[in-house]
Amino acid sequence: MPLNSSIARKSLMALAGLFLAVFLPVHLGVNLLLLAQDGGRSFSVAAEFMATNPLIRIAEPVLFLGFLLHILYGLMVSGANRAARPVGYQRPNSSDTSLLSKYMFHTGLVVLVFLALHLADFWMLKVGLVAPPEGIDRHDFYSRALILFQSPWYSSFYIASFLFLGFHLNHAIQSAFQTLGVNHSRYTPLLKIAGSVYAVIMTAGFSLIPLRLAFFP
Amino acid sequence: MNYTLRIWRQENAEAKGSMVTYKVSGISPDSSFFEMLDILNQQLIEGGQEPVSFDHDCREGICGTCSLYINGRPHGPVKGVTTCQLHMRSFKDGDTITIEPWRAKAFPVIRDLIVDRSALDRIIQAGGYVSINTGGVPDANSIPVPKEQSDDAFDAAACIGCGACVAACANAAAMLFIGAKVSHLALLPQGEIEAEHRVMKMVECMDGLGFGGCSNTYACEAECPKGISVTNIAILNRGFLTASLMKQKEKPSKGDSL
Numbered sequence A: 001m002p003l004n005s006s007i008a009r010k011s012l013m014a015l016a017g018l019f020l021a022v023f024l025p026v027h028l029g030v031n032l033l034l035l036a037q038d039g040g041r042s043f044s045v046a047a048e049f050m051a052t053n054p055l056i057r058i059a060e061p062v063l064f065l066g067f068l069l070h071i072l073y074g075l076m077v078s079g080a081n082r083a084a085r086p087v088g089y090q091r092p093n094s095s096d097t098s099l100l101s102k103y104m105f106h107t108g109l110v111v112l113v114f115l116a117l118h119l120a121d122f123w124m125l126k127v128g129l130v131a132p133p134e135g136i137d138r139h140d141f142y143s144r145a146l147i148l149f150q151s152p153w154y155s156s157f158y159i160a161s162f163l164f165l166g167f168h169l170n171h172a173i174q175s176a177f178q179t180l181g182v183n184h185s186r187y188t189p190l191l192k193i194a195g196s197v198y199a200v201i202m203t204a205g206f207s208l209i210p211l212r213l214a215f216f217p
Numbered sequence B: 001m002n003y004t005l006r007i008w009r010q011e012n013a014e015a016k017g018s019m020v021t022y023k024v025s026g027i028s029p030d031s032s033f034f035e036m037l038d039i040l041n042q043q044l045i046e047g048g049q050e051p052v053s054f055d056h057d058c059r060e061g062i063c064g065t066c067s068l069y070i071n072g073r074p075h076g077p078v079k080g081v082t083t084c085q086l087h088m089r090s091f092k093d094g095d096t097i098t099i100e101p102w103r104a105k106a107f108p109v110i111r112d113l114i115v116d117r118s119a120l121d122r123i124i125q126a127g128g129y130v131s132i133n134t135g136g137v138p139d140a141n142s143i144p145v146p147k148e149q150s151d152d153a154f155d156a157a158a159c160i161g162c163g164a165c166v167a168a169c170a171n172a173a174a175m176l177f178i179g180a181k182v183s184h185l186a187l188l189p190q191g192e193i194e195a196e197h198r199v200m201k202m203v204e205c206m207d208g209l210g211f212g213g214c215s216n217t218y219a220c221e222a223e224c225p226k227g228i229s230v231t232n233i234a235i236l237n238r239g240f241l242t243a244s245l246m247k248q249k250e251k252p253s254k255g256d257s258l
């Protein structure tokens, strides 16, 4: 397999992206338990399951690799694409095309910044790098999430990030199938709708939590 | 009708070019875009200036020679036509029209609005053909081709190799062009035999020439004067991925030991 060819790179990126897209609803499902009015019991059960289930333990490094692959190839592919037109046009292109597809790198970058902060918050907590704030005795993911979502600033940033992830996903799902060579006159139009519905559900679902906790407690 | 034209002027491949503004007046709305440029050039020649160089040949939309990036779109504002089929009635009186050459690393500017598109020829040379031994003409019905396949192959074969897809693409990718060539040949029994070899060779050649990759933005399909569909890019991707994954180990050639 000529791994260095443009099509192979893009296909690996699409596969990694689809893998990430499968993980998102799982994460969303656990997060939504934050809204259960039971003092964090069900959320903690789910978090415990995620932390101990052997299948999930195997999936975690794979997920990490998936992100790494997608991001590295994203940078590589975007760089090569930019280099293909060293002298640009005076009049910007006004062809009739999908707008979001031109900003995959930018929307991806916003998600990357969010991801870095998110990992810093929760991974550092997991390995015990951050001390619990004054007056909090139980310092786990649940209390950490509640503390963060009390800040309207953090919550706004969180919602904005998921808006950009939604933009990314809206183009990404059908695009990944096209990249992998799947295009069918009957199913591709349905796939495009399904991709957009998926994107809206992800953005709305993740945003629901800060909306409820920070803005409508 | 009167127009202000902003045109890219560049003396040769090495020179640094720039946009130059010209005015043309008294243009008939029924004149073609090239007739308008011919009038401008006559004006320039009479004024002792160098005429604007641009590519054109058949002037009826079949050869793929004409180009021009007009107001941010290859082949101008009308869908499904080449620049030679564009008429001045598609613009408003008093419009400013910006005319630029195709821009891509693989398409260097030769002079003014003319770019070197031989990169597309090199991709064809790499695999865009069917190897046949010449001989007598085969009977018309000796190779059956299903009607749908023949229609799809014909649609793909409508590509005239103009390069508008590359010019429109945010990544200057040639994927629509290659997709058209790959599926046009692979859909027919005569071309199917070499399909795997062809797709590998053409993609390898494309990557080496400095074209970008596909982001599935589909500006190519929107601007293609022949309405080539991006379905052909999926066929190209599918063909390349299966050919790469399914390639057998090379067998030692038996002929060599003789």
Ligand code: HEM
Pocket (backbone or CB within 6 Å): A010, A013, A014, A016, A017, A018, A020, A021, A024, A070, A071, A074, A075, A077, A078, A081, A104, A105, A106, A107, A108, A109, A111, A112, A115, A168, A171, A172, A173, A175, A176, A177, A179, A180, B214, B215, B216
């Ligand atoms: C949960 C997070 C993410 C998911 C689910 C995701 C998913 C996807 C998918 C499925 C594609 C389509 C691939 C294709 O067009 O064939 C894609 C494209 C892309 N992604 Fe992501 N992605 C995520 C995060 C990121 C991040 C953090 C970056 C960082 C730079 C990024 C950069 C890109 C770029 C640049 C493209 C388009 C490449 C191109 O077509 O030129 N993505 N993404």
Ligand code: SF4
Pocket (backbone or CB within 6 Å): B158, B159, B160, B161, B162, B163, B164, B165, B166, B176, B177, B180, B220, B223, B224, B225, B226, B227, B228
């Ligand atoms: S695919 Fe369309 S735009 Fe591209 S070279 Fe062929 S005819 Fe021109």
Ligand code: FES
Pocket (backbone or CB within 6 Å): B055, B056, B057, B058, B059, B060, B061, B062, B063, B064, B065, B066, B082, B083, B084, B085
């Ligand atoms: S001059 Fe032949 S297609 Fe335009």
